Amino acid sequence: RRLLQGVVAGLILFGATLLAGFVMRGLGVESDQLQSFRATRAGTTAQIAGFVLAAVALAPMVEEAFFRGYVFSALQGRYGRPIAYMGSAALFAFVHADLKAAPSLIVVGLLLAFVFDRTGSIVPTIVAHAFNNAIVASVILAVPAAR
Numbered sequence: 001r002r003l004l005q006g007v008v009a010g011l012i013l014f015g016a017t018l019l020a021g022f023v024m025r026g027l028g029v030e031s032d033q034l035q036s037f038r039a040t041r042a043g044t045t046a047q048i049a050g051f052v053l054a055a056v057a058l059a060p061m062v063e064e065a066f067f068r069g070y071v072f073s074a075l076q077g078r079y080g081r082p083i084a085y086m087g088s089a090a091l092f093a094f095v096h097a098d099l100k101a102a103p104s105l106i107v108v109g110l111l112l113a114f115v116f117d118r119t120g121s122i123v124p125t126i127v128a129h130a131f132n133n134a135i136v137a138s139v140i141l142a143v144p145a146a147r
Helices: 002-026 032-042 045-079 081-095 099-119 123-142
Strands: none
Touching: 002 099, 002 123, 032 045, 032 123, 045 081, 045 099, 045 123, 081 099, 099 123
């Protein structure tokens, strides 16, 4: 059940990420992180595998345990839900160190916080985060950058 919740949330998350990306691109803003990740295509097979492993497995597990499992829970217990949502999402965006992607990352953080809040488990958020990152990594590796 938690895995299915994660897959559904991952599809919604990817749609929101795609929409936010289109809006940002329409405003002439492209993520610095996205540009850096595109350089991965020039790497060795081992480097590409390491990128995919980090993006699809390690980052979702570590980030969800910290941002939703710890930060969201701590903020909610001390300050309530609204601060937990905004605080965990803002910190999630800040830690990614990409000001241009901050609006998209805040949307991602808010959606993942919602999934965690509704399910009471980080399993669906890990699955959703991994699913989203897998799609994004696939696109980054497969689609040439627009000129």
